[in-house]
Amino acid sequence: MGKYESLHRDILSVFGTAAWNAESIKTFPSNYIGVDAGDKYIRVHVLPNGSGLNRSSVSGQVLIDIFTSAGKGTLDASLIADRLDAYLVGRSKKLTSGTIQFAEASSMTHLGADKVNNALHASKYAVSFNYFGV
Numbered sequence: 001m002g003k004y005e006s007l008h009r010d011i012l013s014v015f016g017t018a019a020w021n022a023e024s025i026k027t028f029p030s031n032y033i034g035v036d037a038g039d040k041y042i043r044v045h046v047l048p049n050g051s052g053l054n055r056s057s058v059s060g061q062v063l064i065d066i067f068t069s070a071g072k073g074t075l076d077a078s079l080i081a082d083r084l085d086a087y088l089v090g091r092s093k094k095l096t097s098g099t100i101q102f103a104e105a106s107s108m109t110h111l112g113a114d115k116v117n118n119a120l121h122a123s124k125y126a127v128s129f130n131y132f133g134v
Helices: 003-016 075-088
Strands: 026-029 041-051 057-069 092-094 098-113 120-133
Touching: 003 041, 003 057, 003 098, 003 120, 057 075, 057 098, 075 098, 075 120
Parallel strands: 026 041
Antiparallel strands: 041 057, 057 120, 092 098, 098 120
């Protein structure tokens, strides 16, 4: 398995844990086409954008689209961002393919009505990472 495939699988594995599933936030990878997700879900984008310290390492960002019901304010999106912080910010995870170190800070931007479905409010969450493959 190559470093980019390993990176992608390892980061998405964070959202496959029993603890994350207990959060009851539907989670989809980027470019996923499927059934109607409802009025509260996230879409995860893994964006490698920098070289690491050696051939098997890479840095980048995890961008997460947060979708909540429109017309209810931004609190629900903020609560989801806080949950994401608990799983990602400042964390280091050793996995079979390597180790992911997430940055000590995240950011979130409220974007307003979703362009595809105006019944949803869209927000963007971001956290940087360093990945060290084996």
